[in-house]
Amino acid sequence: MEQTTLNRLKLEIQSFKGLIITNFIGAALTIAFSVAYAVPKIMPLLVAGSFELQMIPYLALAIVGFAVAINWITRGAELMEGHDNIVTELEEVSPDDDEAIIGIIVQSLAFYRENQPKIRQLGMLGRVVGVFLLLTAVPQIQALVASEYPLGQVIAIGQVFVLLGTLAVAALGLYATSIISRFTVKWDKRLSVTDEAGEKLDRILEG
Amino acid sequence: MKGKRTQYEIYWEILTYCRNPRTFTSIIHRCSLNSKIGQEHIGFLEDKGYLRRFEDEGQNLLRTTDDAMPFLDAFREMYLELFDRGPDFKL
Numbered sequence: 521m522e523q524t525t526l527n528r529l530k531l532e533i534q535s536f537k538g539l540i541i542t543n544f545i546g547a548a549l550t551i552a553f554s555v556a557y558a559v560p561k562i563m564p565l566l567v568a569g570s571f572e573l574q575m576i577p578y579l580a581l582a583i584v585g586f587a588v589a590i591n592w593i594t595r596g597a598e599l600m601e602g603h604d605n606i607v608t609e610l611e612e613v614s615p616d617d618d619e620a621i622i623g624i625i626v627q628s629l630a631f632y633r634e635n636q637p638k639i640r641q642l643g644m645l646g647r648v649v650g651v652f653l654l655l656t657a658v659p660q661i662q663a664l665v666a667s668e669y670p671l672g673q674v675i676a677i678g679q680v681f682v683l684l685g686t687l688a689v690a691a692l693g694l695y696a697t698s699i700i701s702r703f704t705v706k707w708d709k710r711l712s713v714t715d716e717a718g719e720k721l722d723r724i725l726e727g
Numbered sequence: 728m729k730g731k732r733t734q735y736e737i738y739w740e741i742l743t744y745c746r747n748p749r750t751f752t753s754i755i756h757r758c759s760l761n762s763k764i765g766q767e768h769i770g771f772l773e774d775k776g777y778l779r780r781f782e783d784e785g786q787n788l789l790r791t792t793d794d795a796m797p798f799l800d801a802f803r804e805m806y807l808e809l810f811d812r813g814p815d816f817k818l
Contacts, residue, residue, distance in 0.1 A: 528810045602730070619743055622806050626739065629809075630730025710809050714733065717805040721735045724798050725775060 526615050529624060533610055536603060539703060540596050542696050543642055547592035549689040550649050554585020556682065557656065581656075592645045595638050602631055629714060632707045643700035650693030657686045737768055738777075739802045742795045745778060748788040 561578035564570050606627050613620045632639075660683045664676075732740075740758045749757075755765035769789065772778040777795035781788055791799075 525807050525810045532810075618803060618807065622739070622803060623743075625806050625809060626732065626736045627730065630732045630736065633731035635730075713809060714806075717802075718733055718735050720805070721798060721801060724801050725735075725738070725777075727775070 526613065526621055529621065529628070530610060533603075533607055533628065536703065537600075537607065539696070539699055540600050540603065542692070542699070543592060543596045543646065546646060546649065546689065546692045546696050547589040547596065549685075549692065550585055550589040550592065550653075553653070553686060553689055554582050554589070557686075558582035558585070588645060588649060592642070592649070595642050595645070599635055599638055599642070602635065606631060629710065633711065636704070639700060639704060643697045643704070646693040646696035646700065648693075650690045650697065653686050653690035653693065657683060657690065660686065734768070735802065738772060739799065741768060741772060742777060742791045742799055745789050745791040748781075748783065748790045750786060750788060754789065 558578040558581045559566070562575045562582070564572070565575055565579070606624060609620075609627070610624050613624060615621075660679065664679060664683065737758060737760070741754055744754060744757050751765070751769065754760075754769065755762060758765070760768065769778060772795075773780060773789075775794075777792055777798065778789050779792050781790065
């Protein structure tokens with residue numbers, strides 16, 4: 521029984537690490553795309569210092585994209601730091617050592633209780649980025665459909681790649697949100713079980 | 728140990744650690760408690776008879792008593808079950 525418990529625990533801890541890494545990738549790609557999409561549009565401002573009103577949305581896009589992605593990375597890094605301690609201890613646990621396994625379970629529950637808000641924020645950030653990038657894909661699709669860039673030209677091929685990249689990052693953001701949602705459902709269930717366990721343990725303690 | 732633990736989880740940590748005799752300082756260090764909270768928890772467990780205080784070679788030590796076994800057994804069973812039959816998460 522303990523072997524199964526330890527394996528399940530390891531699988532979940534490793535999956536959570538994968539979840540954080542997925543978020544890092546999403547955040548890094550968000551930075552890359554906000555730069556790639558907005559910087560060419562505001563190049564005259566950067567190079568010649570000439571400001572035009574139509575640059576404002578692109579300037580805003582670059583700033584918001586950066587801010588969201590940095591926030592996303594910071595949240596992920598904070599979670600990773602606490603989580604790594606659990607991973608390190610888990611690697612040293614023997615399958616026969618019930619007390620050590622329970623110790624890791626207690627640490628994991630304590631970690632989740634403390635970081636519930638940050639984990640939910642990660643999910644929200646993924647959703648915001650996903651929806652935002654899907655919205656930015658709409659004008660790109662319209663431009664392609666309207667053949668604003670004649671096929672065969674380098675700029676048209678580049679536009680297709682930018683569009684595919686935007687859709688891929690949007691999908692990653694929404695995927696990260698869905699797995700965070702599944703994760704929180706499972707762990708919320710566990711916390712409610714520990715609340716029920718608390719009532720039973722209280723009765724035992726009070727004799 | 729970081730994070731938010733329930734009082735039962737802290738009791739479990741103290742009682743498990745004190746299977747071998749321990750000083751107050753080593754308990755609060757190991758269980759990441761401050762002196763005030765540590766004193767409250769240890770005082771509660773002593774009052775209930777789950778921890779016993781004794782002197783050995785000039786050291787004031789605490790040890791878990793047999794009366795704590797029903798709590799430790801129930802805790803073990805309930806928490807292992809969380810990952811034995813509970814919902815699992817994987818990518």
